[in-house]
Amino acid sequence: MIATVTLNPAIDCVVKVEEFRTGCLNRVSEEAVFPGGKGVNVSLVLAELDVDTCVSGFLAGTTGKAYEAMLAEQKLKDHFLFVDNGFTRINTKVSSQEETEINGIGPVLTFADLDRLCSKLRELPDLNTLVLSGNVPSGVKGAYEYILKSLSDLQVRPVLDVTGKELLKTLPFHPFLIKPNLEELEDLFTIRIKTLGEVRYYARELQHMGAANVLVSMGAEGMLLLTEEKTALYAKGVKGKVANTVGAGDSSVAGFLAGWEPEHSYEEALRLAAAAGTATAFTYGTAHRDEIRRLEKRIQIERI
Numbered sequence: 001m002i003a004t005v006t007l008n009p010a011i012d013c014v015v016k017v018e019e020f021r022t023g024c025l026n027r028v029s030e031e032a033v034f035p036g037g038k039g040v041n042v043s044l045v046l047a048e049l050d051v052d053t054c055v056s057g058f059l060a061g062t063t064g065k066a067y068e069a070m071l072a073e074q075k076l077k078d079h080f081l082f083v084d085n086g087f088t089r090i091n092t093k094v095s096s097q098e099e100t101e102i103n104g105i106g107p108v109l110t111f112a113d114l115d116r117l118c119s120k121l122r123e124l125p126d127l128n129t130l131v132l133s134g135n136v137p138s139g140v141k142g143a144y145e146y147i148l149k150s151l152s153d154l155q156v157r158p159v160l161d162v163t164g165k166e167l168l169k170t171l172p173f174h175p176f177l178i179k180p181n182l183e184e185l186e187d188l189f190t191i192r193i194k195t196l197g198e199v200r201y202y203a204r205e206l207q208h209m210g211a212a213n214v215l216v217s218m219g220a221e222g223m224l225l226l227t228e229e230k231t232a233l234y235a236k237g238v239k240g241k242v243a244n245t246v247g248a249g250d251s252s253v254a255g256f257l258a259g260w261e262p263e264h265s266y267e268e269a270l271r272l273a274a275a276a277g278t279a280t281a282f283t284y285g286t287a288h289r290d291e292i293r294r295l296e297k298r299i300q301i302e303r304i
């Protein structure tokens with residue numbers, strides 16, 4: 001089973017505004033709410049792809065209760081824990097001429113909370129993969145390193161979709177997969193990347209630092225996978241009508257894991273990663289299976 005950890009989930013309020021402007025009232029023409037947060041998005045797409053998964057992390061307050069009810073509707077196995085300060089954040093995602101996101105703060109966590117979470121994760125039967133992704137709340141800086149250290153005796157594959165120092169601290173644990181996007185890769189090395197060759201070079205640097213597989217997502221430009229066998233595969237972007245790209249990266253992580261599992265084929269992993277990411281970009285909320293399977297046929301992969 002694949003467990004996902006979302007330390008700071010959010011109710012995603014996705015709205016469409018015909019012409020978004022700052023400094024005035026904007027009225028929305030379409031709106032929807034989803035139980036968001038990176039790990040939960042990964043689990044939603046895994047479930048669409050018939051992979052056994054469960055969600056965990058922390059909720060708080062009345063929005064936390066609402067979040068739980070939204071999860072129940074999605075029929076995800078829910079191992080979230082409650083903390084008794086603050087409230088689960090509400091993140092606003094505006095689709096307009098361009099996309100604008102406003103992400104909230106969420107509750108404060110302590111390392112004692114992380115210990116409770118680790119105990120919960122230990123109890124999960126058949127756990128083989130642990131996906132850790134998203135923002136680390138104040139109070140628990142270094143949380144992912146702490147969780148991986150606490151669970152280092154378990155035989156699980158760590159998967160990390162986190163940024164900056166939080167990512168670097170986890171590389172000594174040899175994550176099975178990391179998924180920086182292009183901007184995050186640039187920020188990690190304080191450089192500007194212009195070519196696929198440069199993407200491959202810096203992905204390789206992350207392998208030298210401990211990562212096994214590195215998947216660099218590049219929005220509409222597709223994604224590059226540097227496998228643990230040192231093969232670089234590139235999946236071209238697919239053109240289509242973008243609804244909202246929120247969760248596209250998380251869907252790619254889910255697609256990668258679902259595609260890799262049956263035959264341990266990295267080409268199939270990349271194909272499904274690209275299809276799932278694209279399907280989510282073309283959907284409000286995370287992608288559904290039919291769209292993912294339809295797009296899978298359109299993914300072109302080349303060795304670079």
Ligand SMILES: Nc1ncnc2c1ncn2[C@@H]1O[C@H](COP(=O)(O)OP(=O)(O)OP(=O)(O)O)[C@@H](O)[C@H]1O
Pocket residue numbers: 180181182216217218219220221222223237238239240242245246247248249250251252273274275276277278281
């Ligand atoms: N505008 C787009 N058009 C086509 N495909 C897209 C688009 N945006 C994203 N994708 C697909 O989804 C994948 C992941 O998207 P992206 O690189 O934006 O991830 P991300 O920055 O981690 O996103 P998020 O943080 O919102 O989950 C891309 O590599 C691509 O395959």
Ligand SMILES: O=P(O)(O)OC[C@@]1(O)O[C@H](CO)[C@@H](O)[C@@H]1O
Pocket residue numbers: 008010012035036037038041091101103133134135136246247248249250
């Ligand atoms: O604030 P974080 O944890 O970095 O990102 C949270 C978030 O923006 O990421 C998901 C998309 O990847 C959304 O569902 C959610 O609102």
